[in-house]
Amino acid sequence: MKHALFLVSLICQLSCSSKDPGYQNEILWDTWGIPHIYADTDSSLYKMMGWAQMRNHGNLLLKLYGESRGKSSEYWEVDPERDILLHQTGVLDAAETVFARMTESDKTVISSFASGINAYATKYPEHLDPHLRQVLPIRPLDVVYHTFRAMYLEFLIARNLKAAREWTAGSNAWAINGSKTASGNAMLLANPHLSWSGFSLFFEAQLIKEGNNLYGTTLVGLPTLGIAFNENLGWTHTVNTLDNVDFYEISVSDNRYLLDGNYQAIEIDSVTLQVGSDSGPQPLLVQKKRTAFGMIIEEQGDKALAISWPNSDGALDPIAQWRAMGEAENLEGFQAALDRNALPLFNVVYSDREDNILYQFGGHVPKKNGDWGKWQELQATSSSEELWDGLYPAAALPQYTNPGSGWIQNANDPPYTSTFPVAIHPSDYASHIAPNSMGFRPQRSAKLIMEASKLSLEDFIALKHDTKSELALRLMDEFEQLKTETQDSLTLAALQVLTTWDGSFDAGSTGAVLFHNLIGELGTSGYFSEAWSMDNALYSPDGLKDRKMVLETVAQVAREQLRQLGKLDPAFGDYFRLKVGGQEFPGNGGPNRLGLFRTVEYAAGQDGKFYSHAGETYVCAVEFGDTVTAKAVLGYGNATQPNNPHVGDQLALMAAKQLRDVWYTREAQEANLELVEKESEM
Template identity: 60%
Template sequence: MKRGSYAFLLLVLIGCGAGATVDQNEILWDSWGIPHIYATHDSNLYQMMGWAQMRNHGNLVLKLMGEARARSAAYWGRDLERDQLLHQLGLIDAAERAFAGLSEEDRTVVEAFAKGINAYAAQHPEAIDKEYRVVLPVEARDIIYHSTRVFYFEFLINRNLGTARKWAPGSNGWAVNGSRTTSGNSMLLANPHLPWNDFWLFFEAHFVTPTNNLYGVTLVGLPVLGIAFNEQLGWTHTVNTLDNVDYYELNLQNGQYLLDGAYRDFEVDSVRIVSGTDANAGEKWVVKKRSEFGMVIETSGDRALAVTWPNMDGETNPLGQWKAMGEAHDLQEFQRALDKNALPLFNVLYSDKHDNILYHFGGHVPRKNGDWKKWQGVVPATGREELWNGYYAASELPGYLNPESGWLQNANDPPYTSTIPAPIQPEDYPDHIAPNHMSFRPQRSARLIQEADRLDLNEFIRLKHDTRSELALRLQDEFRQLMKETTDSLTLSALEVLTKWDGAFEADSEGAVLFANLINQVGSSKYFETPWSYKEPLRTPDGLKNSEAMLAAIRKAAETQLTQLGALNTPFGDVFRMKVGEHDYPGNGGPGNLGIFRTMNYAPGVDGRWQVVHGDTYICATEFGEQIQAKALLTYGNATQADNPHRGDQLKLAAEKQLREVWLSREQQEAHLELLEKLEDM
């Protein structure tokens, strides 16, 4: 497929209006594998969304639906522990209650989405691997099972369990108003960071209806767009520092638990699950024990461990809030969508064409007794004073609207550093809502946008791809001083590499590998003499506690690198790669704990090389003027099916730190048309 003829650097100009004249139900697939879905009403829209996700991710969609049913062991003989936990923690029951309580509007969405999934599978059985056909047909409740699994189990609970995957939730977001731009228009950067596989993958799509023109991404298997913009406004998310999964130690006696001086019965139920797919498949009964302190996950003697998490009763539907956010046409409508408070987590950063910018610390934030520190461990459970007392309303949570600074940022830091100086203070809110700290990636984020002036969209995008390590820059003075404190030749050679290096993690950077090896040994902050201070958030921590210890660590890192790579100045891209399928390019960007805004996390690959497994996923920079300008990229491509040409087809642009045009006008879509599908043929 030819790419040279596509003008990557041009900006798409989009006419304004609430929606478009739509009299056909069809999908225009562009040459990047992105579906532009034209629909006369919601049921058609979401049916075609289900069909579209199956075309690009058919095997993955069905796998995720089967897993969300807690049937992995029955279908594929694997992941029995997750099947058990989905029942034991009450997630399947919560999903059932949530599905039963859906509004007619929300039920239409999931029913139509499931219908599209099944229609594609029926018409294209050859496109689905045999092992995943067992999941068919997909039911509307499966969509709620899946959203419950992703939001509550993966984003929230699984991060706190000892069996949790070792991933770091991360994202970047910027919103700036016209005081910071050359055009006087506000701009928005969406830049989520998630693993590059499985249920974390994004799907990019465009919805065109008579009332809206919405463009963005959602997680594979979900019908509504979760990070998006329309012709009036846009928003992005970052994972926030909230604590809404808590653990309690219960006192037991004769099968009961202690509460307010009396022993009470658990609510007990059980469910049979199957493990194995052959004639020797076994059965297992999972016992579900619910207390007022949450679901029991472990019992030992006269003690039990219980976990509580938000929306255990299935009273809210996160998908409904995302739908309302995407259908908002002004700030007031968007704020009403936020007031639903149905999403269990996420910061929200927002910009619109009327030069408004907004930050909102969102999610189900429980009212508790005690400070943040108390709730980071297991809490002894004896009385009701330790129970959650409902949730804070959206209006009670930290937020900013049009700060004097003219900019907002979040890189997974607490809400109090999302602009500087902050118009809100930590003491304005109960301590258990959020901690107060700022690691090096948020510092880099804030410094980049604070020091920028008179931005245009291209400069906005260039700053987004900054690969310099704020931690490395903070240590440059210390490294130069250390050269005066040692005579060891190997240590001096390593320090020479580190002090000549500019702190960037580009493919040709010659100090980045050595620095990463050093920080892997010593950590990212414990060796500083001056700790982080809210009064000087972008200047601390600083200084070394122990020069001798750092010199020893530098020598050890140098020895290790010489053994592994044979040189101290190995170019970063020789070792760290961006790879999807057959696409393989030198890497740039690095781990967020090093203070790198262009976040890329790598894992061991082949031939001694490492490859990206987590980091920049969807990137979208949007300027909200009379005519919207937007560029975007989905780093790993918009498909996972093995024979789909869009698996990894955007990776070259990612390696080159380029974004592509967002084609929102029908004329542009037809000029880059790959396939046209009509609903009547689905």
């Protein structure tokens, strides 16, 4: 049974609200801790969105905003590396430029969001950790700082700098039209994969105002929904294979840099940080050095490392684009929002009630001189020919609508394998826009959806919860053949475990642990005799080129597993666990590298078991009929705040491969109500 009502005045509130479908500037909190926010103006809507995020994530939000200001070390005496990078790369400068250029309407959104954050902190200071309150008050500019920190520093710059982290941002997405469904209605699957902590956490909410009823999720600290649906359409994102962060080794001398044979002045600005230490805050001068090749982040002698990243001039506003996408009423309006091209990255996968489906390889994609391979390397140059020549407009990026297949998928693969028969070809685009390849998870994704037909929403959801490893299935015939090539009893026993297993990573699967450990030694490539090719995209690579090496590795892994676990066929869920706070369940789903559509990344614990820390986060399946129907789950729950009952409260559903009903209508919300809050009382 879900949690008790927090307010004793619900009877009066319900009697007043249930007869009136209007907008009363209030939040209806449901029993999963999801806010359904009703408002008559954007100002009220986003003020309550800020308030709602503080109720569920107040400590996290303040921590993130303090970090995004570039003041982590000043506030909390931590390593100043991120603070330095935010200034040194020009991320905060770009955010300030975007803020200055915003329309009054868009400024209202972020100003109202900030005011809601501050209002909650003023009313409930005791709910917030004292050492985090120094971040208050939150300014509208802080919202933009945090947006740029998340989108540009974390998603783009940091991953290219190979910042220390144990996860890779990813996602799955499906869109199908009525030719694939039992009802004839289009459907959409949103399934992002991110870390279960920090800036990557999602917040689920519904924003309801006159003419628009938008439901979905966003990163904690962002005001607008980034993956969402309304009564007419919906979209999701996956991280795409674009290259829009490049590094240059350039020649420097006396604050000048070499460009086309002549030394040019480096534009230098500086900021002084207060870095915490045992003896109190100490000043640290950070120089911001701008060149035509980008911002200088390191110098050694007469050489410097410069980084070029998109939107460093602050010309594009991602918050405004997401808002426009959510307010679109049809395909034409949605495409107009995409034409802004203000999101720095992401594929867009879309469905609507008119049975349209769409794929766009979106983001800030620079025009460059050379192919994809060239730009994966450091560019040692002084030539202006190696500078970016602006960004491609949205219309020039890989995209299409309504493929003949009736389906679209993306699992972080390049754009050319998003449906079969292919709808767009690599030869149609410059090779530096995207590579051409298809990993095992995208292959699994494509096979699942292309082979399905006449799907109900329940069938669609069941298909999404497939846990089979495409890599395991690819190798199964090889394992069978290897049994004829050895007489070693332990190797044969291990191969028997693998070949009698169905390739699934369910809690009770008895071959998954051994396969996981085997691939940990073998890797996922390098041993295939047939390489991947576009001509056989869903069934390559294949074959083994060094069968003896594989047999030896099987024997080695089997011996080590017996030493550690005492058996070759333990149940997967005995050692791989889903855990959030005090909630813990046997795991299902496995690492991306093994080709599982159901992606869960695990990290070793001190007890010899492995615990979930990234992967499956928000899952939402939507059917666009005369009325919209949706089911969803946010595995780690919609809150992180201490003592909030919704920390980890959806993990049991995730472990059981279940989604909950999305309470999209007011009638459903009132039937599943936990708390009502009025803006007038905030």
